[in-house]
Amino acid sequence: MSSPSWPPTLTPEQISALTTLATTYALSHGLLYLPPGAPQPPAPTSAIHAPLSLLPSPFPRALFDHAHKIASIYNVLYARIAMDWAFLDDVMGAERGAGQVDAFVGELWRGWKSIRDDYPQPLHLGLFRSDYLLHTSDGDGGAPPSLKQVEFNTISSSFGALSERAAALHRYLLAATSSYFGASPGVLKPDNFPPNETTRGLAEGLATAHAAYGNPDASILFVVQPGERNVFDQRWLEYELLERHHIRVLRQTLSDLSASASLSPTTHALLLHPSHPPSPPTEISVVYFRAGYTPSDFPHPATYTARLLLERSRAIKCPSLPLQLAGAKKVQQVLTLPGVLERFLQPPHPGKTYRDDELADLRAGWMxxxxxxxxxxxxxxxxxxxxxxxxxxxxxxxxxxxxxxxxxxxxxxxxxxxxxxxxxxxIRPPDGAGNYLVRAGGNGNGNGNGDGDGGGGAVKADVVSELGVFGWALFGAGVGEEEEAGGVKEATAGWLLRTKGRESDEGGVAAGFSVLDSVVLVD
Structure with a gap:
């Protein structure tokens, strides 16, 4: 990475001005969270800006492009894993795999096994995110960093909509401050700010599945956590679906669904019943899970029953239970074993196959x-x-x-x-990267030293940035040229950059470790 030391030198007055511009823009443009600890009535009455960086973070152009190049292969790979039931039984099942000793995984697998021989919906939808860090090897003699995969997410791949708004924030600051007050002119220029249309890309995947379902009057269901603070990231997808695709969205928790959801006895259509009849029930075309990935999302047995009822329905699940299981860390590890990748991506697989060098591109990104x-x-x-x-x-x-x-x-x-x-x-990220991190109500008084009075100013920190590349895949019998075997229709859907202090091992924004950032490309 040939960029100068980062961040560029800014005066305290410039940092204070940037902080005001950034937080005002975030509040004006929906780069928001619900505040922590506050009671949440049925209608929110306040919001705070999401944690953010003042400057974009440098990222090698060639590696950014490479992550997008291989995204299509990953979309196909995980779709095919989800359709290989024998593989999932062996790796994740409660008889031989990780589900033997992991109660949560075992519960999901047993529920799936109990219904899969009479599965009413052959189509599956995945909204994916593959996460990467830059890596430096010992004794590399100053070689440039490589790209290494942290994990592949198949459920609740969040922050797509807010990542788009973080990128727009940095483009705004670039324009509003004459390219960040003329600092680092070789890097901070419009051509180095890649476009980000992640909201449109993810909504396209949901809309494609809705169309495949076949009832234009049906709605999409978002399954959400109670008290969700990251609600605006989800709402932007809802607005995109309504405004661009004319598809309505309903939001319910698994506890809500234990009372409101039923199946048509003749068609297995998923029906949501209003809390105040006599309004008719709403048919659901796609179930999009932003909850259901952790045991705490299932506080009582009825929530597991509700999850299984959704799986038994004719609605297209995003993800289905097999696709959720496919995203497990155990699957990620098994893929590194000899011959496993070939099982899904090379002959005798009946679908599209990939060259040895394309498989090598994937393997080169694995620790x-x-x-x-x-x-x-x-x-x-x-x-x-x-x-x-x-x-x-x-x-x-x-x-x-x-x-x-x-x-x-x-x-x-x-x-x-x-x-x-x-x-x-x-993964060992390269040294020398920094940024100014801003959290609502966090330490700092705007002077960049992090020694303020809790007023929510910018804190200068040594940082590590994690790139996420989004994609979607609609797959199963009846899709594409491989209708009998189960084809895959897929697309890349955008990107995300999360940045955290170097002292933090964990990386989740929602978990409080990272801030939303964006990419400035360097050669």
């Missing part, structure tokens, strides 16, 4: 991973703990175990639970 389900894997994790992260089969941030915490964690982990975890070599 070393292995299972902990035998003594050799556990012993290796102990010996190499300083360079490792342990990952369970969970989404949402805050679940991993890092470095020096690993030996003690393994001492306390029952042997029968080893199968629920994988070990992954840590």
């Amino acid at each position: 070393g991973m292995w299972a902990l389900d035998d003594d050799g894997g556990v012993d290796r994790a102990r010996k190499e703990a300083d360079g490792l992260v342990l990952k369970p089969q969970r989404e949402g941030g805050g679940n991993n175990v890092y470095r020096s915490s690993i030996p003690g964690f393994l001492d306390a982990l029952p042997r029968e639970e080893h199968k629920a975890w994988i070990a992954m070599e840590l």
